[in-house]
Ligand SMILES: Cc1cc2nc3c(=O)[nH]c(=O)nc-3n(C[C@H](O)[C@H](O)[C@H](O)COP(=O)(O)OP(=O)(O)OC[C@H]3O[C@@H](n4cnc5c(N)ncnc54)[C@H](O)[C@@H]3O)c2cc1C
């Protein structure tokens with residue numbers, strides 16, 4: 001480790017790896033720090049995106065195998081969770097081959113230190129008893145699961161995303177607290193593998209960041225697969241190691257027996273070890289780092305990225321690709337010679353996907369953003385009932401909701417502002433729409449594109465064919481007829 005660097009990144013998850021590699025490749029002297037080699041890759045690789053999506057992949061195969069029975073396949077069996085987890089961990093190790101200290105030192109020429117970092121000055125970091133400094137430091141220390149603090153919890157073996165992928169026996173009864181993306185993705189995966197899943201959610205609907213009709217449709221599909229929902233309820237206490245006492249605000253308490261408890265009730269931060277006060281870095285009243293629009297902390301030499309940047313004025317987004325957006329904003333600002341040219345963080349072109357089946361993809365401006373900003377918009381609802389691919393593959397229930405500019409005299413010039421798709425592979429279907437928002441493409445651009453039949457993404461044209469047909473001004477129809 002050198003005594004001084006151009007930049008130090010603390011934490012080697014999506015944010016830390018991104019900023020360190022980008023700055024190094026641009027020619028700067030960079031130090032990357034994480035607690036230990038097995039943590040490099042952060043939550044995403046070790047106990048977030050990668051293991052969860054691998055588990056979802058396996059559970060979908062099991063579900064599809066079961067669904068083939070009406071077509072003559074006779075299958076029986078039970079999930080061997082140890083074998084499933086072996087697959088999950090093999091996938092992690094494949095990615096770890098290029099996300100580890102040796103690889104980063106040898107191939108990316110980064111300085112990598114393993115240990116817990118703490119501030120000992122405004123630009124000074126101590127790690128393993130040694131001190132180094134940097135012109136700029138980026139806090140990429142991520143987040144951790146929020147704990148459930150209720151009476152009797154100490155008797156229970158609590159699982160979170162940090163240890164659920166170590167299970168090697170399928171629980172008969174899995175109780176999940178929290179109906180957010182972790183609860184829904186893991187709940188469906190375990191239900192499909194053969195557990196009886198019960199979900200307790202504090203709000204009146206699942207995935208409360210989505211449009212209400214999307215939550216309702218997804219909940220219906222998950223309930224049809226057998227998940228038992230107890231919404232508008234909280235765990236009040238644990239009677240013993242396998243019984244939760246659950247109740248609505250002013251209602252009767254119900255006992256829910258379980259074999260395994262998964263808690264997924266949101267995130268908190270990893271700031272305790274950092275000694276932030278030594279660097280003059282302040283937290284807000286929610287325990288988030290105070291940041292300006294440029295991801296800068298109250299110490300002008302220290303910035304935050306990834307889950308650690310939840311205190312940004314633009315809002316909090318706990319996603320790997322949010323870390324990617326923070327990194328590109330930061331790197332571009334760090335190498336820009338004049339502060340006047342600095343880019344503010346904005347989520348206007350952001351998107352996310354919840355990898356349930358059906359998937360939920362949400363992109364661009366949310367309806368609440370449009371209302372808050374007094375932006376005039378129209379809502380376009382598209383039902384997949386008459387989409388040939390949806391009929392062929394049995395997902396006529398799917399929906400697309402777009403928020404568009406108000407249709408003017410020329411409906412072909414309408415642009416998308418945001419929207420949501422709930423459908424199998426919605427995350428892939430939405431990609432074209434996300435690009436359209438970013439590049440300001442119009443309804444006419446989709447209308448004029450010829451999509452191979454019967455690709456699923458033809459819906460991105462069908463929605464406009466319907467919309468344009470419904471909104472073509474009478475004068476245009478008359479003119480066309482007159483010219484005919
Ligand atoms: C179950 C689950 C599924 C998810 N699925 C998705 C998904 O499908 N798509 C998606 O986009 N996002 C997903 N996410 C969110 C995504 O994982 C996170 O947003 C992302 O990992 C955040 O990256 P980060 O770099 O900010 O933090 P992290 O990945 O948490 O990395 C932080 C690193 O900092 C290190 N660190 C902390 N403190 C110190 C210190 N003092 N000294 C040294 N090192 C330190 C930690 O060891 C850790 O490695 C999921 C999350 C979970 C929990």
Ligand SMILES: NC(=O)c1ccc[n+]([C@@H]2O[C@H](COP(=O)([O-])OP(=O)(O)OC[C@H]3O[C@@H](n4cnc5c(N)ncnc54)[C@H](O)[C@@H]3O)[C@@H](O)[C@H]2O)c1
Pocket residue numbers: 148177178179180181182183185200201202203207208233234235264265266267317318319352353354355
């Ligand atoms: N596909 C993806 O991109 C993906 C997948 C999983 C997680 N993530 C990220 O990880 C983050 C964390 O996920 P999460 O699901 O833990 O958090 P979340 O904050 O999104 O959802 C937690 C849910 O738990 C509920 N809750 C809180 N306290 C409760 C209590 N005591 N009893 C019952 N319910 C309670 C909340 O009302 C909320 O609906 C997400 O915000 C998301 O950004 C992303």
